[in-house]
Amino acid sequence: MFLAVKELLHSKTKFLLFAVIIVLISWLVFILNGLGNGLATLAAASFQNMKADYVIYERGSRASMSRSLLSEDLVSAAEQLPGVEAAAPMGSSMATALKGEGASDEDKVDIAVLGIVPGSFLEPAVIEGKGLDRNQPYEVIVNDTMKKEGFKIGDTFSLERTNLFLTIVGFVKDQTYNHVPSVFVPIDTWREMTFAAPGSDRGIAHPVNAIMLQGREIDPAQVDAEFGNTETVTRSQAIQGIPGYKEESGTIMMMLAFLMVISAMVIGVFFYVLTLQKTYQFGILKAIGARNGFLSRAIVSQVFLLSLVSIAAGVLLTYGTAAILPEGMPFHLEAQTIAVYAVILLLIAVLSSWISVRRISKIDPLIALGKVE
Amino acid sequence: MRQGLEVIGVSHFYGEGHNRTCALNGVTMSVMPGEFAAVIGPSGSGKSTFLSVAGALLTPSEGEVRIEGRDISRLSDKERSRIRLHKIGFIMQTSNLVPYLNVLDQLLVVKKMAGKVTPQDKTFALQLLEELGLKEKWRKYPDELSGGERQRTAIARAFMNDPAVILADEPTASLDSKRGHEVAALIAKEVKSRNKAAIMVTHDERMLEYCDKIYRMEDEQLTLVAGSDRRGRKGAADTWAAESPEPARI
Numbered sequence: 001m002f003l004a005v006k007e008l009l010h011s012k013t014k015f016l017l018f019a020v021i022i023v024l025i026s027w028l029v030f031i032l033n034g035l036g037n038g039l040a041t042l043a044a045a046s047f048q049n050m051k052a053d054y055v056i057y058e059r060g061s062r063a064s065m066s067r068s069l070l071s072e073d074l075v076s077a078a079e080q081l082p083g084v085e086a087a088a089p090m091g092s093s094m095a096t097a098l099k100g101e102g103a104s105d106e107d108k109v110d111i112a113v114l115g116i117v118p119g120s121f122l123e124p125a126v127i128e129g130k131g132l133d134r135n136q137p138y139e140v141i142v143n144d145t146m147k148k149e150g151f152k153i154g155d156t157f158s159l160e161r162t163n164l165f166l167t168i169v170g171f172v173k174d175q176t177y178n179h180v181p182s183v184f185v186p187i188d189t190w191r192e193m194t195f196a197a198p199g200s201d202r203g204i205a206h207p208v209n210a211i212m213l214q215g216r217e218i219d220p221a222q223v224d225a226e227f228g229n230t231e232t233v234t235r236s237q238a239i240q241g242i243p244g245y246k247e248e249s250g251t252i253m254m255m256l257a258f259l260m261v262i263s264a265m266v267i268g269v270f271f272y273v274l275t276l277q278k279t280y281q282f283g284i285l286k287a288i289g290a291r292n293g294f295l296s297r298a299i300v301s302q303v304f305l306l307s308l309v310s311i312a313a314g315v316l317l318t319y320g321t322a323a324i325l326p327e328g329m330p331f332h333l334e335a336q337t338i339a340v341y342a343v344i345l346l347l348i349a350v351l352s353s354w355i356s357v358r359r360i361s362k363i364d365p366l367i368a369l370g371k372v373e
Numbered sequence: 374m375r376q377g378l379e380v381i382g383v384s385h386f387y388g389e390g391h392n393r394t395c396a397l398n399g400v401t402m403s404v405m406p407g408e409f410a411a412v413i414g415p416s417g418s419g420k421s422t423f424l425s426v427a428g429a430l431l432t433p434s435e436g437e438v439r440i441e442g443r444d445i446s447r448l449s450d451k452e453r454s455r456i457r458l459h460k461i462g463f464i465m466q467t468s469n470l471v472p473y474l475n476v477l478d479q480l481l482v483v484k485k486m487a488g489k490v491t492p493q494d495k496t497f498a499l500q501l502l503e504e505l506g507l508k509e510k511w512r513k514y515p516d517e518l519s520g521g522e523r524q525r526t527a528i529a530r531a532f533m534n535d536p537a538v539i540l541a542d543e544p545t546a547s548l549d550s551k552r553g554h555e556v557a558a559l560i561a562k563e564v565k566s567r568n569k570a571a572i573m574v575t576h577d578e579r580m581l582e583y584c585d586k587i588y589r590m591e592d593e594q595l596t597l598v599a600g601s602d603r604r605g606r607k608g609a610a611d612t613w614a615a616e617s618p619e620p621a622r623i
Contacts, residue, residue, distance in 0.1 A: 002485045003471070010473030010514070284469040287430060288530070289458025290486045291451070365457075366430050368465055369421050369542055 026314030063241025115190020268352030
């Protein structure tokens, strides 16, 4: 620590410039992480925030709502299975809401229509207005981002290419699906909209896309054995099954992984070069009695201090950036993930100083006498 | 003898088999506390190897090196590092100071290596600096010092751990003759007043006047050319002058 701090303070410019590099790298890591989170939220918030533990799909649907078709009649049977506390059907469709006459492009808003049973555990709590009503099939609750499109409570909009008119009675928060705002409608209304074309329900009575289950003790294999034609997955598997979700988060994760490797290389190589430059100096110190541990601790604590301060600066910059980003930007910071990435970056930085430590232990104190054999 | 430095029948070889070269051949010498010995000799005669062996930097192939009676020639790397830290003070050829430490910290880092720096250590360091005429300079960094001041700082650092033995490797080589004399005189003064056993390897025979006895290293062997192995005899420089009317061919 003694040598580390003295050197940092003595060669301020050199270390400051290097700190800027670490700040930029960590800043980029956190921004990417925020964007990744933001995109994941847009793609799957309605699933992420759902109070369900398991999802029953049709067999062969590869855990995707759009590929699965089941009968709502399975719900009562599912409720009888061991471990199941509650079961509720769900359907999803992509649609376009037309404001007023829907004449201009601005009046068209892409939405995800999610059909649920009013009052079931799948219905999110409203932050404004009231919830769904069994006896009002055309009353819907929508995500609050639709306010920005000019929608308010009491507004009625139509769905493109249907003759359905829906009335907004409440707003919910953080409900998006497939990158567009979610609109929750009673399941019968969803069916009316989705299976308007004859035969599109493949003859299944009361078709739904999936049945959501509550209960931590559920054995998916047992559920599938019971119904034969189903595929039961956990909620997180269901999120992975949302079309495009895996690819999207995979891209972000790959960039993050590369950044981590780059930061490890940059920090490791910088300090290795510094160590090489100081070979003679370290030789002298070893000659007058410094142990490897003493010199290694100096390097490691330097890396630690420099990275700690730089990463902290990166976090501050990230929150600063988040504050000035345009509102529509899919950017979402979670203190917990920021903390995890900060710790990972710090750990990588400290580990990368290992090559310098190895170098130090190889320095022969004999070079102090201008003689190496 | 339980004091000072003893080198007994030390030989050192580099390489193996046919490539084996001898760097030291049966070298014996002893330096008592308060004694300042010089080792002179041509380049490649084994002076550096001798200093490395005496300074616990190198394990000799044969023979013993005793500091205060303890044989240090067969110790592990770690133990030799400890011996260097506590028992030996090195003064090296050029200013081998740490560039980012000020003069006072150059001394305190020695204590830091051994553990904690106490207020007494700081007092002792300031006292050393005063004796070496660096009292006003303790805040300076090496690049703000002259060559002589840097070498004096290195001397103070060598005495900082209160060692048993002081080893100086060409301490005046990078200085002009005035500064060289100053530095050699200061080493001699500190060696006497602090009662250390000291060896200086040098090319510069003008510095020999500060030494109590002089050894010559030639063909890997060490011979006493001036002074005596016992203390209290007359100064080495006088004997040297008497015995070698013409300057040594070094």
